[in-house]
Amino acid sequence: EAGVVQSPRYKIIEKKQPVAFWCNPISGHNTLYWYLQNLGQGPELLIRYENEEAVDDSQLPKDRFSAERLKGVDSTLKIQPAELGDSAVYLCASSDRGGLSSYNEQFFGPGTRLTVL
Amino acid sequence: AQRVTQPEKLLSVFKGAPVELKCNYSYSGSPELFWYVQYSRQRLQLLLRHISRESIKGFTADLNKGETSFHLKKPFAQEEDSAMYYCALILGGKLIFGQGTELSVKP
Numbered sequence: 001e002a003g004v005v006q007s008p009r010y011k012i013i014e015k016k017q018p019v020a021f022w023c024n025p026i027s028g029h030n031t032l033y034w035y036l037q038n039l040g041q042g043p044e045l046l047i048r049y050e051n052e053e054a055v056d057d058s059q060l061p062k063d064r065f066s067a068e069r070l071k072g073v074d075s076t077l078k079i080q081p082a083e084l085g086d087s088a089v090y091l092c093a094s095s096d097r098g099g100l101s102s103y104n105e106q107f108f109g110p111g112t113r114l115t116v117l
Numbered sequence: 118a119q120r121v122t123q124p125e126k127l128l129s130v131f132k133g134a135p136v137e138l139k140c141n142y143s144y145s146g147s148p149e150l151f152w153y154v155q156y157s158r159q160r161l162q163l164l165l166r167h168i169s170r171e172s173i174k175g176f177t178a179d180l181n182k183g184e185t186s187f188h189l190k191k192p193f194a195q196e197e198d199s200a201m202y203y204c205a206l207i208l209g210g211k212l213i214f215g216q217g218t219e220l221s222v223k224p
Contacts, residue, residue: 003160040126042203042214043161056211093160106212108161 004109006092012115018080021112025073025094032069033106034077035091043091049075050097079114086114121206123215130194131223138189138218140178140204151188151212152201153176161203166188174198194222 005024013019023111025032030051035043046065048056051072060067064083079086093106122141130136142148152164165173167180167187178189187204199222205213 040216042121043212043215044214045211047209056209085133105163110160 004092005093006090006112007088008112009110009114010113013082013117015084016081019114020079021031021077021090021092021114023077023092023109025075025077025092026107029094029107030072030097031095031104033091033093033095033099034048034067034074035093037089037091037111038089045073046077055073064092082114084116087114089113094115120186121204121213121215123202123204123218125218126216127219127221129221129223132196133193136189136191136194136198136222138204138220140215141148142185142187142204142206144174144185144206144208147155148182148187150178150180151205151207152176152189153188153205153214155201155203157200163191165201189224194220196222196224198222 004026007022011019032049034046036046037043045059047054047060047067049069052069065079066073068078089111091111092109095104095106097104120143124139127192150167153161154164155161165171165178167178176189178187178204180187199220201217203217205212
């Protein structure tokens with residue numbers, strides 16, 4: 001079992017350029033999460049999917065960030081255009097099922113480290 | 118606002134010494150709390166959750182509602198415990214993480 005797969009692992013771009021991150025969750029996991037982790041901070045949720053539906057995107061800066069999970073399996077997170085302050089680690093996680101009153105362990109990917117110059 | 122606070126960025130101890138990683142939370146309901154760990158060059162992973170009341174790798178954490186704390190403890194630290202530790206609260210299916218504490222166990 002490979003676990004949650006993310007690519008690329010590292011990305012360096014110039015500001016105002018677009019960038020995309022890809023995540024493949026653990027097979028059978030319906031819930032997928034994207035987190036942002038700034039240096040010296042804990043992860044912060046950007047968006048949560050239940051299958052292909054975004055059930056919580058309240059923390060996603062929608063002016064420049066977008067995400068999709070078209071077939072309810074893998075997902076892409078995009079930033080366009082990137083700003084200097086977007087330099088961070090972007091983590092993907094998946095769990096068996098989500099829910100407001102239950103918790104299923106979230107399994108994290110290795111993350112994508114983005115540097116915006 | 119619901120939040121999790123870990124007051125120490127870095128905690129350095131010698132091997133065999135007791136360890137306590139502090140976590141305080143702000144939440145008006147009945148909290149569900151977790152500790153996550155990230156070893157060097159590894160993924161973030163669940164260490165323990167308060168509901169299960171189990172001991173993992175010698176670590177325990179007790180929920181103290183009066184002090185709104187969920188400190189992580191281990192009586193005798195090992196060098197392999199060196200890692201980043203994150204306390205987290207679940208709210209509406211969303212994990213809210215603290216800032217993390219780096220534990221360094223010296224030989």
